[in-house]
Amino acid sequence: MQYRSIITGCGSYLPERVVTNAELAERVDTSDDWIQTRTGIKQRHIAADGELTSDLALTAAERALAHAEVDANEVDLVVLATTTPDSTFPATATKVQFKLGMTNGAAFDVQAVCSGFVFGLAVADNFIKAGQAKTVVLIGAETFSRILDWEDRGTCVLFGDGAGAVVMRAANGADQTGSAEAGHNRERGVLSTHLHSDGSTNDLLYVDGGPSSTQTVGHVRMIGREVFRNAVKNLADIVDETLDANGLTMDDVDWLVPHQANRRILNSTAKKLGMPQEKIVVTLERHANTSAASIPLALDQAVRDGRIQKGDLVLMEAMGGGLTWGSGLVRW
Numbered sequence: 001m002q003y004r005s006i007i008t009g010c011g012s013y014l015p016e017r018v019v020t021n022a023e024l025a026e027r028v029d030t031s032d033d034w035i036q037t038r039t040g041i042k043q044r045h046i047a048a049d050g051e052l053t054s055d056l057a058l059t060a061a062e063r064a065l066a067h068a069e070v071d072a073n074e075v076d077l078v079v080l081a082t083t084t085p086d087s088t089f090p091a092t093a094t095k096v097q098f099k100l101g102m103t104n105g106a107a108f109d110v111q112a113v114c115s116g117f118v119f120g121l122a123v124a125d126n127f128i129k130a131g132q133a134k135t136v137v138l139i140g141a142e143t144f145s146r147i148l149d150w151e152d153r154g155t156c157v158l159f160g161d162g163a164g165a166v167v168m169r170a171a172n173g174a175d176q177t178g179s180a181e182a183g184h185n186r187e188r189g190v191l192s193t194h195l196h197s198d199g200s201t202n203d204l205l206y207v208d209g210g211p212s213s214t215q216t217v218g219h220v221r222m223i224g225r226e227v228f229r230n231a232v233k234n235l236a237d238i239v240d241e242t243l244d245a246n247g248l249t250m251d252d253v254d255w256l257v258p259h260q261a262n263r264r265i266l267n268s269t270a271k272k273l274g275m276p277q278e279k280i281v282v283t284l285e286r287h288a289n290t291s292a293a294s295i296p297l298a299l300d301q302a303v304r305d306g307r308i309q310k311g312d313l314v315l316m317e318a319m320g321g322g323l324t325w326g327s328g329l330v331r332w
Contacts (some may be wrong), residue, residue, distance in 0.1 A: 001131070001172055001179065002129070002172065003128050003129055003131055003170040003171065003172055003188040004128070004129065004170070004171055004187065004190065005124065005125045005128040005129070005136075005168045005169070005170065005171070005189050005289040005320045006151065006168065006169055006170075006171045006188050006189040006190075006260060007165040007166050007167065007168055007189070007330060008068040008070065008167050008168070008306075009064045009065065009066070009067035009068025009069070009070065009166065010064050010067055010068075010164070010165065010166045010167070010296065010299055010303050011059075011060050011061065011062065011064030011065070011066065011164070011165050011166075011298040011300060012060050012063065012163060012164040012165070012293075012296060012299025012300040012301070013056050013059035013060040013063065013065055013162065013163045013164075014045040014161075014162045014163075014297070014299045015045045015046060015047045015048060015051060015056065015161050015162070016045075016048065017046045017047075017048060017173075018043050018044070018046075019031065019043060019044055019045075019046050019160075020032070020042070020043045020156070021035045021036065021041070021042060021043065021153045022163065024157055024214065024230060024232060025043060025060075026287040027150060027152045027178075028150065028157070029153055029291050030153075030157055030281070031109060032079055032291065038262075038263070038264070039157065039158060039216070039262050039263060039286055039288075040256070040262065040263025040266075040282075040284050041157065041158065041263075041284060041285060041287065041288045041289075042142070042212055042285045043285075043286055043288070044161075044287065044288035044301045045160050045161055045162055045189070045287065046145045046160065046161055047143045047145060047146075047161040051143070052086045052137065052140075052143065052287045053082055053084050053085060053092055053141050053143045054096055054099070055084050055090045055096040056113045056141045056142075056143065056161065056162065056163035056293075057080055057082070057092065057093075057096050057163045057165070058095075058096050058099050058100065058139035058243070060139055060161065060165040060293075060296070061078070061096055061100060061137050061139055061162050061165045062100070062138065063165070064158040064165040064166055064300075065137065065168050066167075066257070067167075067183045068285065069075075069165035069254045070135060070167055070169070071110045072100040072101045072102050072186075073101065073102065073103060073104075073133075073201060074134075074135050075100065075102050075105065075135050075136070075137050076104055076105030076106075076133050076134055076135055076136070076137070077106055077107070077124065077127055077132075077136040077138070078093045078097045078100070078102065078105075078106075078107035078108075078136070078137045078139070079093065079107075079108065079109075079110055079111065079120045079124050079126050079136060079138050080096060080107070080108070080109050080120075080139045080140075080141060081109070081111075081112065081116030081117045081119065081120040081121055081138075081139065081140045081141075081149075081292040082110075082111070082140070082141050082142055082291075082292055083113050083116065083142060083144070083148035083207075083291055083292060083321075084142050084143045084144055084146055084147060084267030085109060088116070088211050089107040089138055089259075091108050092109055092141075093106065093108050093109050093172070094108075094137075095109035096137075096139065098193065098276035100137075102212070105133065107138055110123060112197075112292070112320060112322065112324040112326075113205070113291060113292070113320030113321040113322060114254065114259050114261065114289070114291045114294065114318050114319060114320030114321070114324075115162070115259070115318040115319060115320040115322070115324040115325055115326050116140055116292030116318075116320065116326060117138070117140035117194075117292050117294075117295045117296055117316075117318065118176070118193065118195070118316055118317070118318050118323070118328050119195055119201075119326055120138050120139075120140065120221065120292075121138060121190065121193055121328040122193035122195055122326065122328065123170050124136040124144035125168070125190045125193055126326075127317060128169075128170045129177065131170075132145075133170070134169065134170040135169050135170070136167070136168040136169075137165060137166075137168075137169070138167075138168055138296075139163060139164070139291055139296070140164050140165070140166040140290075140292035140293040140294070140297075141162075141163035141292065142161060142162065142165075142166075142227045142290050142291040142292055143160065144159040144160065144161060144289075144290065144291050145160070145161050145192070146221060146222075146287050147167065147207055147215070147217060147218065147219055147220055148220055149219035149220065149297065150173075152219070152220075153307055154222065154224055155219075155220045155221070155222055158261075158262070158288060158289050158311050159220070159289045159290070159291070160167060160288035160289065160290050161287055161290065161293075162286055162287055162290040162293045162294075162295050162296075162297050163296075164293050164294075164295070164296025164297040164300050165295075165296055166296060166298065166299070168190075171188075171189060175273045176259070177228065181235050183316075184244070186331065187331060188310075188311070188331045188332065189330065189331060190328060190330050191329045191330065191331055192245050192246055192247055192328070192329050193327065193328045193329075194238055194241050194242050194245070194326055194327045194328075195324075195325075196224045196234070196238065196324070196325050196326060197322045197324040197325075198322070198323050199322065199324065201230065201316075201322070201323040202321075202322065203223070203224045203227075203256075204220075204222070204223050204226045204227050204230065204289065204321075204323060205217060205220075205221075205223070205227050205320070205322075205323065206220075206221055207221070207321075207322055209222055210320065223298050227323075228262070228264070228265060228268075230271060230323055231262075231265045231269070231319045232263065232265060232268045232269055234319050234325040235265070235269045235317050235318075235319055236269055236272040236273055238325055238326060238327045239256075239269075239273055239315065239317055239327060240273075240318055241327070242315060242317075242327045242329050243246040246329060247317055248313075250273055250274055250275055251314050252274075252313055253279070253280065253314075253315045254308075254312040254314065255279055255280075255281055255301045255302065255307065255308055255312060255313075255314045255315070256270075256275055256278065256280045256311045256315050257280075257295055257298050257299050257302065257314055257315070257316045258277055258281075258295070258298075258316070258317050258318065259283065259295055259316070259318030259319065260283055260284040260287060260288075260289055260295075260297075261264055261284075261289050261300060262284070262289070263282075263284055263317070266280065266282060266284070278318075279317075281298045281299070281301070281302045281307070281308075282298070283297060283298045291293065291320065292320075294318075295316050295318060299314075299316070303332075308332055309330055309332065311331065311332060312331075313329070313330075313331055314316045314329070314330075314331075314332050315327065315330075316328045316329075316330070
């Protein structure tokens with residue numbers, strides 16, 4: 001039997017503390033105007049002392065399960081995309097598994113930095129297609145504030161903390177929405193995922209620490225101009241690859257839910273794709289760059305405010321350190 005993955009619910013969580021650009025300007029050489037002009041960010045959420053990635057992930061997962069009307073004991077896989085785990089090991093996903101009250105199946109982390117949620121989507125989708133899981137909680141969660149150099153205005157103004165999650169369930173048989181269009185797949189669920197990485201670009205965006213190299217956590221380092229250049233090209237290319245694989249054009253896509261990295265990257269990518277701004281879900285100004293959490297955070301907001309409706313074609317794309325980049329196309 002051939003299974004496919006349907007997203008049946010979503011949820012998110014943002015820490016209570018909000019840090020504005022004006023507050024950052026008190027501790028680093030920057031200003032609200034400088035940050036907004038170059039990034040589009042107005043504020044970010046920062047996890048409280050003692051508030052861990054697993055705490056953010058757990059709340060987002062609980063909200064996604066409630067939205068999907070699924071009990072935790074029905075879940076047989078937790079996939080957590082994060083760059084900021086609670087500990088080097090065990091996997092942060094196992095802590096979420098325990099706190100959810102999930103008693104069977106498996107849980108593990110995925111690390112692809114800002115592309116993590118899309119990589120996790122591919123992993124979860126393939127587990128379901130292979131018949132190895134029937135109900136998956138996929139989470140993107142980060143406490144990126146813990147790896148920032150708060151004296152480096154080129155990076156510390158860009159990032160925030162948060163978590164988002166979706167529930168994915170196995171489906172088979174016909175579950176279509178609307179009338180079939182010639183050559184277009186009207187089945188609900190994950191239609192395709194596309195993943196790439198290029199290890200030769202490791203030094204463009206990285207953390208200068210780690211248990212094997214320095215035995216320290218380290219801080220985020222970035223060559224911003226080169227990351228920008230690669231992002232615009234790679235994100236446009238991955239969208240074209242996705243559309244070609246499914247016999248679609250940008251006109252067929254109802255919503256683009258991109259990784260929320262930088263407003264200039266979003267604008268440049270949209271221009272290159274010919275994508276109207278009103279079809280792009282943007283939460284960057286309020287959340288900043290939450291790495292693996294940014295796509296599910298934006299997705300949850302657009303679902304809950306009614307923009308994304310059943311049957312809509314939703315395209316997610318991201319690029320992160322590695323460099324890694326990828327996409328996922330979903331019929332909601």
